[in-house]
Every structure is written in structure tokens, then in C-alpha cells.
Amino acid sequence: MTMATPALDKLAAAPEELLARLFTPMNVDGVYGRTGAYEDVVEGLGRYISTLRPKGAEVFRFPPVVSRTLIEKSGYLKSFPHLLGCVCALGTDVKRVTEAVARYEAGGSWTDSAQASELVLAPAACYPVYPIAAERGVIGAEPLMFDVASDCFRREPSKEIDRFQSFRMREFVAIGAPQQIQAFRDQWMARAPEIAADLGVTHAIDAASDPFFGREGQMVGRFQTANALKFEMLIPVRSTEKPTACMSFNCHRDHFGEVWGMKTADGELAHTACVAFGIDRLAVALFARHGVEVGGWPAPVRAKLGL
Numbered sequence: 138m139t140m141a142t143p144a145l146d147k148l149a150a151a152p153e154e155l156l157a158r159l160f161t162p163m164n165v166d167g168v169y170g171r172t173g174a175y176e177d178v179v180e181g182l183g184r185y186i187s188t189l190r191p192k193g194a195e196v197f198r199f200p201p202v203v204s205r206t207l208i209e210k211s212g213y214l215k216s217f218p219h220l221l222g223c224v225c226a227l228g229t230d231v232k233r234v235t236e237a238v239a240r241y242e243a244g245g246s247w248t249d250s251a252q253a254s255e256l257v258l259a260p261a262a263c264y265p266v267y268p269i270a271a272e273r274g275v276i277g278a279e280p281l282m283f284d285v286a287s288d289c290f291r292r293e294p295s296k297e298i299d300r301f302q303s304f305r306m307r308e309f310v311a312i313g314a315p316q317q318i319q320a321f322r323d324q325w326m327a328r329a330p331e332i333a334a335d336l337g338v339t340h341a342i343d344a345a346s347d348p349f350f351g352r353e354g355q356m357v358g359r360f361q362t363a364n365a366l367k368f369e370m371l372i373p374v375r376s377t378e379k380p381t382a383c384m385s386f387n388c389h390r391d392h393f394g395e396v397w398g399m400k401t402a403d404g405e406l407a408h409t410a411c412v413a414f415g416i417d418r419l420a421v422a423l424f425a426r427h428g429v430e431v432g433g434w435p436a437p438v439r440a441k442l443g444l
């Protein structure tokens with residue numbers, strides 16, 4: 138269900154040109170070194186998004202790794218087990234390490250001896266914030282607001298310019314009573330046209346469901362769509378016909394409230410929502426729309442980004 142489909146403008150740069158000019162290959166699909174010009178735009182986006190930060194939002198920047206139990210407890214394995222990356226290591230057992238290295242040097246694989254650690258790679262930026270909020274006790278009259286970010290990993294190798302295994306995500310998160318959280322999500326969706334205008338890109342808002350894994354997951358996906366829990370802001374990156382999800386607006390209802398025991402003052406389970414900015418997709422979308430030379434971008438867009 139597409140809610141707004143303005144005429145999507147022509148793109149100034151094709152995927153091949155973007156790949157060649159913005160990135161340097163690192164011999165793994167969806168993993169790139171990024172050029173200085175590209176990072177300048179990423180930093181500009183960071184500055185711009187900070188100007189949108191909800192009043193009173195507390196800022197956290199999380200590392201690219203998260204506790205494995207935190208992600209397990211969050212229910213990630215029920216929905217996207219195929220995307221999750223786990224940190225494995227040889228550990229400190231001298232015999233195990235020596236054997237693994239010897240096997241590698243004889244042409245075999247050292248990783249056969251590696252064991253899963255207590256860490257996974259962060260699949261999204263917002264997961265660590267819920268237990269932090271839960272520690273604070275009952276949520277007061279005003280919803281809690283957070284501005285979080287992290288490098289994220291999803292195991293979806295691809296040669297496409299808009300799908301990385303390693304990418305950056307910034308999120309605004311709200312935790313509070315159901316009506317407050319619904320209002321937060323709706324207000325942010327209502328701001329999508331303003332954000333698109335600031336960035337000089339055309340957009341569409343689409344109801345979405347996450348690409349859940351397996352049968353049970355597909356049912357959750359249908360539930361998401363039927364209950365309008367996830368919307369995405371689509372911006373042309375690879376093509377104007379198939380625009381790319383660059384932001385998402387998500388209602389989790391009482392899922393995290395239940396997992397972490399978060400309650401509002403009236404004793405109800407807290408609801409949560411997050412607004413996610415896919416930083417690398419937004420950056421590539423800007424180059425695709427305005428061209429690979431930032432100097433040639435429209436002055437109002439450069440001004441918004443401080444470039």
C-alpha cells in the first residue's frame with residue numbers, strides 16, 4: 138500500500154559509477170572501504186539528523202557488538218536468525234589454539250576450533266537501549282526518548298549498491314504509554330516529506346513488513362502489515378522504479394515492555410517505537426540523486442548538511 142507516490146526524479150549517477158567513486162572493494166560482497174568524500178556526507182547527515190533530535194532525548198552511541206543473551210532475549214532468533222552474526226574466537230586454551238593454528242598452517246581451517254563467544258554483531262542500533270531504560274524503573278508521565286546509533290551487521294551479502302553487510306544506523310526511540318508511542322511514530326511519518334525536501338530527494342511512504350524467516354516469522358510479517366506496525370520511506374537509489382527503504386518507522390507495541398518488564402505509572406506494559414535512519418542508504422541516495430561531486434549539489438541541500 139503506497140501512500141504517496143510523487144513522480145520520482147531521474148537519478149544523476151548509476152550504481153556502477155557510485156560503486157567506483159564512493160567505495161573501494163574489500164573482497165567481500167557488501168563490505169567496502171569508504172572514501173573521504175562519502176564520509177563527509179555521512180558526517181553531514183549526522184549533523185542534520187541531530188537537528189531533528191526529539192527534545193530531551195538522551196544520546197547513546199553503541200559499539201558494533203552486543204551481548205548475545207540480550208539479542209536472544211529480544212526475540213531476534215524468532216524473526217531473523219539468518220541475518221545474525223556471532224563473534225567466534227579460539228579462546229585461551231593453549232592446546233586448542235596451538236592445534237587450530239597448526240591446522241591452518243597445514244592448509245586447513247583454524248575456524249573449526251573457534252567457539253561462539255558472548256557477543257553478536259549488532260543487527261540494529263536500538264536493542265541495547267531497552268534494558269537500559271528498564272533499569273530506570275517505572276516510566277513517568279512523559280515518554281522516554283533516546284537518540285542511538287551503531288555500526289550494524291546483517292548477513293545479507295549482495296553486490297547491490299543499497300545492500301551492505303556492514304552499515305550504519307541512527308535511531309530515535311520512544312518508550313511510554315500506548316497513545317504516546319503511536320503519536321511519536323505518526324509524527325515522525327508525517328515529517329518524512331520535510332526530510333525528503335531537506336535532502337532534495339523524492340520519496341514514497343510504504344507500509345512494510347520485515348523479511349521474517351520461516352513460517353512462524355511470515356505470520357509475524359503478516360501481523361505487522363495488517364496492524365500497520367512498520368512503514369518505510371523509499372528513496373530512489375538503484376532505480377526510480379524500485380526505490381530503496383532508507384528509513385523505517387516501527388511500532389513494537391508491548392514487545393520490549395514485556396521482554397524487559399517495562400511498565401508505565403498506571404501499571405500497564407510500556408510500548409516502544411523507533412524511527413531508523415539507514416545512514417549508508419541515505420548517503421548513497423544523496424549521491425545517486427545529486428551526482429558524485431558534492432560541489433555540484435543544490436546549495437540548500439549542502440546547507441542542510443553543513444557541506
Ligand code: AMP
Binds near residue numbers: 291299300347369385
Ligand atoms: P530495519 O530495522 O530493517 O527497518 O532497518 C532500518 C534501516 O536500516 C532501513 O530502513 C535501511 O535504511 C537500513 N538497512 C537495513 N538493512 C540494510 C542493509 N543490508 N544495507 C544497508 N542499509 C540497511
Ligand code: ZN
Binds near residue numbers: 262263308387411412
Ligand atoms: Zn529500532
